[in-house]
Amino acid sequence: MRILHILDHGLPLQSGYTFRTRAILKAQEARGWAVAAVTGPRHGGDYDGVEQVDGLSFHRTRGARPGGVVGELAQIAAFARRIGRAVDAFRPDILHAHSPVLDALAGLVVARRRKLPLVYEIRAFWEDAAVGNGTGREGSAKYRATRALETWAVHRADAVAVICEGLRGDLVARGVAADKIVVSPNGVDLALFGTVPPRDDALAASLGLDGADVVGFIGSFYDYEGLDDLIAAMPALVAARPAARLLLVGGGPMEAALRAQAAASAVAAAIHFVGRVPHTEVERYYGLIDVLAYPRKHMRLTDLVTPLKPLEAMAQGRLVAASDVGGHRELIRDGETGTLFRPDDPGAIAAALAGMFADRSGWDTRRAAGRRFVETDRNWSSNICRYEPVYQRLVGAASVD
Numbered sequence: 001m002r003i004l005h006i007l008d009h010g011l012p013l014q015s016g017y018t019f020r021t022r023a024i025l026k027a028q029e030a031r032g033w034a035v036a037a038v039t040g041p042r043h044g045g046d047y048d049g050v051e052q053v054d055g056l057s058f059h060r061t062r063g064a065r066p067g068g069v070v071g072e073l074a075q076i077a078a079f080a081r082r083i084g085r086a087v088d089a090f091r092p093d094i095l096h097a098h099s100p101v102l103d104a105l106a107g108l109v110v111a112r113r114r115k116l117p118l119v120y121e122i123r124a125f126w127e128d129a130a131v132g133n134g135t136g137r138e139g140s141a142k143y144r145a146t147r148a149l150e151t152w153a154v155h156r157a158d159a160v161a162v163i164c165e166g167l168r169g170d171l172v173a174r175g176v177a178a179d180k181i182v183v184s185p186n187g188v189d190l191a192l193f194g195t196v197p198p199r200d201d202a203l204a205a206s207l208g209l210d211g212a213d214v215v216g217f218i219g220s221f222y223d224y225e226g227l228d229d230l231i232a233a234m235p236a237l238v239a240a241r242p243a244a245r246l247l248l249v250g251g252g253p254m255e256a257a258l259r260a261q262a263a264a265s266a267v268a269a270a271i272h273f274v275g276r277v278p279h280t281e282v283e284r285y286y287g288l289i290d291v292l293a294y295p296r297k298h299m300r301l302t303d304l305v306t307p308l309k310p311l312e313a314m315a316q317g318r319l320v321a322a323s324d325v326g327g328h329r330e331l332i333r334d335g336e337t338g339t340l341f342r343p344d345d346p347g348a349i350a351a352a353l354a355g356m357f358a359d360r361s362g363w364d365t366r367r368a369a370g371r372r373f374v375e376t377d378r379n380w381s382s383n384i385c386r387y388e389p390v391y392q393r394l395v396g397a398a399s400v401d
Helices: 016-030 068-090 101-114 126-132 141-156 165-173 201-206 227-240 255-263 279-286 300-304 309-315 346-358 363-377 380-386 388-400
Strands: 002-007 034-039 050-053 056-060 094-098 118-122 159-162 181-183 213-220 244-251 271-275 291-294 319-323 339-341
Touching: 002 016, 002 068, 002 101, 016 034, 016 056, 016 380, 034 068, 056 068, 068 101, 094 101, 094 388, 101 118, 101 141, 118 141, 118 388, 126 141, 126 300, 159 165, 159 388, 165 181, 165 300, 213 227, 213 279, 227 244, 227 255, 227 346, 244 279, 244 346, 255 271, 291 309, 291 346, 309 319, 309 363, 319 346, 319 363, 339 346, 380 388
Parallel strands: 002 034, 002 094, 034 056, 094 118, 118 159, 159 181, 213 244, 213 291, 244 271, 291 319, 319 339
Antiparallel strands: 050 056
16 A cells, blocks of 8 residues: 655644654554655745655645735645656555645645545644634634635545544534544554653753642643633642642743733742753653643634644653543543543633642552553554555545546
């Protein structure tokens, strides 16, 4: 089996998107399949050759500046041409396009011309992601148009993969046949996130965390992540647990606003920003944190989409606490593999975290349950098998045609 993956962006860029992609490609290679990827204009860079990163082949598309609808149409055309050249070089049996929908549209052009089957994988609906990132408004004309385009592409793809039940249910409600959709959930590459990180005492001392009850967040600072609610919860948490400290690792669009909010807090000294760190250094910070907090706001995006970070934390034996939204409920069983608290409510966050620190008697059991869930249900070495019957059916049908 030879699979060409069509991507918005890829390694060496670092994001949840690229980490999921890496896990898929590596697991498929381990399965004995031949894989390659082609990244779109939004990856950036003035290069259109083939690049090897982490042992994987990426066919690059020269970057282009966004320019409204006309610019996006030009990007789709340029991407389709580059995918066509990658097909000539790699000779795939199947195309596997990953959201956003622009990638599916470019992939569909090539699939029809070359008579190749196309799987379209949706990690989040583009229109909802825009709302979550603050670049769109739910119900606007652009939102409705993007949603219609997504539905159009889904109906024309040969098969559809989604990362969670929330996305699957939404597509079925749009009239997409349930048997056309496979759920390939977010998972963890246990070769990367498979061991409990040791505590770096020197790093803890440098951050003033000796003897502290450490709450942490490691990831991108988008508005929908609810980090403003987590910062707002800190005065009440410190009042209940004077040793409580908040460690924020990462960066993003909300960083400046969050730093200003923290500086104005009555417990500013208890809130520490680390900034972005290399992926190879992330485990050092995981090792300092007692509870990873994910206070996502309640909205369509967070109800429909499951995040990756809680799974990585559970794989490393960390405790997780998260807002009670649909995406988190697919991953966390309250009181068993983690703690869920009411979303958009700093008081509820503080109460949940204070309660966890006040009673540590069940921590080891909960850590073990979270790790076991990842090993059995969210391990990429087994998750990858979900694609196999879809690929075989589509390639078999294409060979008959």
